[in-house]
Amino acid sequence: MNSSPYRHRMLPWLLVLPQLAITLVFFIWPASQALWQSVLREDAWGLSQEFVGFENFADLFADPLFLESFRITFVFSFAVAALSMVLSLLLAINADRVVRGNSTYRTLLIWPYAIAPALAGVLWFFMFNPTVGILSWLLKGAGYDWNHHASGTDAMLLVIMAAAWKQISYNFLFFLAGLQAIPKSLIEAAAIDGAGPVRRFWSIILPLLSPTTFFLLVVNVVYAFFDTFGLIHATTEGGPAGATQILVYKVYSDGFVGLDLGGSAAQSVILMTIVIALTVVQFRYVERKVAY
Amino acid sequence: MVENRPILNANSHILLLLGVAVTLLPIWITFVASTHASEELLRAPIPMWPGDQLWQNYAEVLSGGITGAGGVPVGVMMLNSLVMALSIAIGKIAISIIAAYAIVYFRFPFRMGVFWLIFVTLMLPVEVRILPTFKVVADLGMLNSYAGLSIPLIASATATFLFRQFFMTVPKEMVEAARMDGAGPVRFFIDVLLPLSRTNIAALFVILFIYGWNQYLWPLLITTDESYYTVVMGIQRMVSAAEQLPVWNHVMATAMLAMLPPALIVILMQRQFIKGLIETEK
Numbered sequence: 063m064n065s066s067p068y069r070h071r072m073l074p075w076l077l078v079l080p081q082l083a084i085t086l087v088f089f090i091w092p093a094s095q096a097l098w099q100s101v102l103r104e105d106a107w108g109l110s111q112e113f114v115g116f117e118n119f120a121d122l123f124a125d126p127l128f129l130e131s132f133r134i135t136f137v138f139s140f141a142v143a144a145l146s147m148v149l150s151l152l153l154a155i156n157a158d159r160v161v162r163g164n165s166t167y168r169t170l171l172i173w174p175y176a177i178a179p180a181l182a183g184v185l186w187f188f189m190f191n192p193t194v195g196i197l198s199w200l201l202k203g204a205g206y207d208w209n210h211h212a213s214g215t216d217a218m219l220l221v222i223m224a225a226a227w228k229q230i231s232y233n234f235l236f237f238l239a240g241l242q243a244i245p246k247s248l249i250e251a252a253a254i255d256g257a258g259p260v261r262r263f264w265s266i267i268l269p270l271l272s273p274t275t276f277f278l279l280v281v282n283v284v285y286a287f288f289d290t291f292g293l294i295h296a297t298t299e300g301g302p303a304g305a306t307q308i309l310v311y312k313v314y315s316d317g318f319v320g321l322d323l324g325g326s327a328a329q330s331v332i333l334m335t336i337v338i339a340l341t342v343v344q345f346r347y348v349e350r351k352v353a354y
Numbered sequence: 355m356v357e358n359r360p361i362l363n364a365n366s367h368i369l370l371l372l373g374v375a376v377t378l379l380p381i382w383i384t385f386v387a388s389t390h391a392s393e394e395l396l397r398a399p400i401p402m403w404p405g406d407q408l409w410q411n412y413a414e415v416l417s418g419g420i421t422g423a424g425g426v427p428v429g430v431m432m433l434n435s436l437v438m439a440l441s442i443a444i445g446k447i448a449i450s451i452i453a454a455y456a457i458v459y460f461r462f463p464f465r466m467g468v469f470w471l472i473f474v475t476l477m478l479p480v481e482v483r484i485l486p487t488f489k490v491v492a493d494l495g496m497l498n499s500y501a502g503l504s505i506p507l508i509a510s511a512t513a514t515f516l517f518r519q520f521f522m523t524v525p526k527e528m529v530e531a532a533r534m535d536g537a538g539p540v541r542f543f544i545d546v547l548l549p550l551s552r553t554n555i556a557a558l559f560v561i562l563f564i565y566g567w568n569q570y571l572w573p574l575l576i577t578t579d580e581s582y583y584t585v586v587m588g589i590q591r592m593v594s595a596a597e598q599l600p601v602w603n604h605v606m607a608t609a610m611l612a613m614l615p616p617a618l619i620v621i622l623m624q625r626q627f628i629k630g631l632i633e634t635e636k
Contacts, residue, residue: 070460073539077456078468080449081509088506089475092486099486153373156366163367169621170374172628174381176616178568178586181609184593185380188387194602196383199399230377235628259362288481292570296590310481314571317485326485333482341477 093334099327118328127304128312128329135287135308138222142290143282146226147233147275154237155263168238175231179224180292186224187297190216210298214305217298221306224297225290233278240274241267280344287336309333381613388412388607411607428608431585434503435567436615438584441504442566443559446513451551454517455543459529476511480572488575498579507572512634513558520554521547557630560623564616585612 103114122128157167174182189197190210198208210217244267252262268275291310294300300307300315307315313333317326383402390405415428456462457469480487487506496502524547532542573584583591589612592605620627 070539071462074456074460074462074465077452077460081453081472081514082468084449084505084509085471085475088487088490089478089483089509090471092483092490093478095486095489096483149373153370156369156373159366160363160370163370167370167374169624171377172624173617173620174377175631176564176568176620177613178570178616180568180570180586180590181612182380184589184605184609185384187593188602188606189380189383194396194400196400196402227377227380232631235631239632288479291481292568292586292590295570295574296593299594313482314484318575323485330482330485334478337479337482338477 096327096330096334099323100331101324102327103324114324118324119332122325122328122332130304131307131309131312134218134304134306138218138225138290138306138308139283139286141222142225142229142286143279145222146229146282147237147278149226150230150233151237151271151275153230154234154241155267157234157238158241168235171234172231174228175235177228178292179228179290180296182228183221183224183293183297186220186227190220210302212302214302217302217306221290221294221298225286225293228293229282229285233282236274236278237271240271244270277344280340284337284340284344287333287340384606384609387602388610390603392601392603407603411603412611415604415607415611426580426583426588428585428588428611430581431583431588432611432615434500434582435584435586435612437500438503438569438573439563439566439615441500442507442569443562445504445508446510446562447555447558449508450510450513451517451548451555452543454514454521455547457514458518458521459539472509472511472514474511475509480507484571484575491576497576498582500582502576503569503573503582503584504566507566507569510562513562516554516558516633517551520551524550553626553629554633556623557626557633559630560619560627561630561634563619567616 100118101113101115102111103118153167153171157164157171160167177185187210189195190208192198192209192211195208201208208216210220248266248270249262252266257265287308288310290308291314294306294308294311295314298306300311309329310333313326313329316322316329320326386402386404387400388411389408390401390411391407394401394405416432417427417429453468453472457465491497491502491506494502496505528546529542532546537545568586569584570586570590573582574587574590577583577587585608589605589608592608593600
């Protein structure tokens with residue numbers, strides 16, 4: 063890397079010290095605490111603790127509520143990823159096609175990225191509000207009685223739409239970059255051989271776009287798993303009847319509201335395992351080759 | 355474009371316009387709702403065209419408090435958000451650039467160990483270690499303070515990586531030349547590396563500012579004193595104000611205000627934003 067680095071004894075340590083101190087105090091220490099808590103059982107007042115091994119985990123996997131939350135998280139994450147990616151791919155392909163107005167469309171499409179997930183939730187919550195929402199009013203006109211306070215399906219659809227909407231900008235940018243990196247000569251060659259736009263999409267563009275697609279899939283799933291806490295908390299609060307209680311929300315509500323420290327810590331550990339797995343997958347595949 | 359087919363082109367434009375319309379619809383409705391008096395937002399259908407209460411609504415939320423949200427003026431919340439976002443963005447950039455500098459340009463024991471320790475933070479988002487982190491911050495007496503809002507979020511593996519990656523592309527002749535001219539490590543960092551990193555810093559700043567501004571869970575946990583509420587979490591308090599209907603025109607005016615600063619940054623610094631987005635995810 064560098065054949066003639068500086069030689070100093072103290073300086074490098076001083077330079078990494080702030081980063082290291084914060085990492086140790088606010089990341090490593092709490093995470094190890096979570097690990098430790100997850101094998102303890104404590105009463106709600108924190109007066110006594112006992113070591114219970116993997117019992118907290120066993121309890122979790124025997125708990126239908128937890129398994130349900132797992133299922134909900136998967137449905138939610140993949141629905142958000144699929145909806146958002148399909149829409150943004152469609153938009154990116156068209157933005158890549160048109161010559162005029164390309165950058166205007168881009169400007170108009172990218173800035174929802176700046177909106178906090180919680181805010182995105184509130185906006186959609188308002189549009190679908192059963193009494194004042196414009197979209198629920200339209201749906202009522204069409205004969206559907208939308209009510210995300212009562213119907214679990216409606217609440218789930220609401221958070222999926224809000225979460226996917228916010229993510230469109232991000233996916234759009236990456237798909238557009240991916241599309242622009244595909245050599246034009248390949249597409250021209252296919253066109254000369256008589257392949258129409260649809261055929262070219264399925265046989266050339268989509269396969270060449272697969273690294274981008276895979277990368278985005280991982281990023282979107284991570285986003286739906288963790289960043290959507292605010293969206294859920296600001297709108298449905300996991301309800302009605304737990305229909306939108308994704309894992310991250312459950313960790314929070316079991317820990318802070320339910321004060322079940324061991325159970326919440328065990329859930330944290332499970333979540334950490336999921337993030338680590340996703341990060342490893344992301345690095346192994348993404349480092350290799352993504353065509354920007 | 356391979357072939358020129360006017361119909362397909364028109365098709366593309368229509369689809370894109372439709373996409374833009376869907377993307378902007380929630381914003382439009384929010385804006386419209388923020389310009390009407392609250393009586394007009396009590397039942398559907400609500401107006402779809404801006405009303406005449408714009409200045410009044412915004413002035414009311416900015417200076418006056420909102421019932422159910424602790425009565426803190428939104429102006430104060432915006433200020434809190436700004437302090438938090440700026441401290442996070444600047445803090446993250448500062449500590450990661452010097453850490454990356456140490457890792458790339460110095461040989462010291464446990465160099466790779468330090469690097470991996472920083473790397474691990476990538477795998478520990480706040481959401482998965484909420485309770486213990488909260489406890490640490492509480493024990494340090496940092497609840498309800500700007501330090502508590504920003505410092506625990508300041509360590510960043512992505513920023514360190516980005517700078518490390520960039521420093522490795524800086525030709526090593528630069529260090530040699532600097533040394534020949536008698537510049538020590540601090541001098542080299544300030545006079546050579548820092549100016550070279552300008553575009554990277556700008557790109558990172560945009561992304562980190564948005565990240566900091568949009569924090570939700572963390573401020574929610576550690577602020578019990580209303581005067582430290584940030585605007586993104588404050589809005590939740592307004593929507594869920596117990597036992598009463600949300601005052602939608604005020605909520606929506608606050609929502610507009612809450613998304614304005616990050617949106618402006620994305621639009622005005624679009625080039626840096628795209629660069630930052632694509633590079634931090636690599």
